[in-house]
Amino acid sequence: MYEALSRRIIVILRHDTKGIRMTHDGFVNVxxxxxxxxxxxxxxxxRKMVQHDRKQRYALWQDGKTLKIRATNGHTLPGLSRKNRTHIHMASHDPSCKSGIPPDRNIIIEVDINKAQKDGxxxxxxxxxxxxxxGNHEGVIAKKYFKKVYTRQGTEISLD
Structure with missing residues (x-):
């Protein structure tokens, strides 16, 4: 019943947001x-489309009164981007780090720094x-440098 809707939404969430604002962790306002x-x-x-999706392609997040949705895998988005900043900002796993992951970040990306450094x-x-x-010459750390991607709750997310 929701297959046609699902096909339209998955293209938007994975490949082209059509100008819909997407958060840094891939969510859009429903x-x-x-x-x-x-x-x-x-x-x-x-909600029903997500609940009945046998491939589990979606994640929902209730942000106060706002419902948000993201694709759980298959993204063709290039990776982490510095956007208008000078640098991409990342939290350290070091417990002595004074700054951590902001509470509104729902996706954790572990970057293979050694591999990225070998590529300059x-x-x-x-x-x-x-x-x-x-980042690279385009201001991006490509997803080929991602070791692991998962939610704050520990659910691993495939970006293949």
Missing amino acids: CDLLQYLQGNWDENDI IQFFESENGIILSP
């Missing part, structure tokens, strides 16, 4: 998504323990 789709669907339809990507540590990188 209301924005429904507005773009211009159908007769509502949040309950999205630089990394620095700030005074407060944050790991910084300018």
Whole structure:
């Protein structure tokens, strides 16, 4: 029943957001998504679609009164981007690190720093323990340098 809706949404979440604002961890606001789709669907339809998706391609997140959705795998997005910043900011696993992962971050990405450095990507540590990188020439740390991606709850996410 929800297959046609699912096919439209998965393309948007994995490959082209069509201008819909996506968070750094891949979530989009369901209301924005429904507005773009211009159908007769509502949040309950999205919940049912996710619940009945046998491939478990989606994750929902209730952010206060706002329902958000993301694809759990198959992304063609390039990786971590510095966007308008000078560096990509990353938390350290070091327990003495004074700055940690902000509470609104739901996805944890472990970066293979050694592999990235071998390919010429630089990394620095700030005074407060944050790991910084300018990324490659496009300002990105590509997903080929990701060791592991998982949710805060520990569910591993495949980016293949």
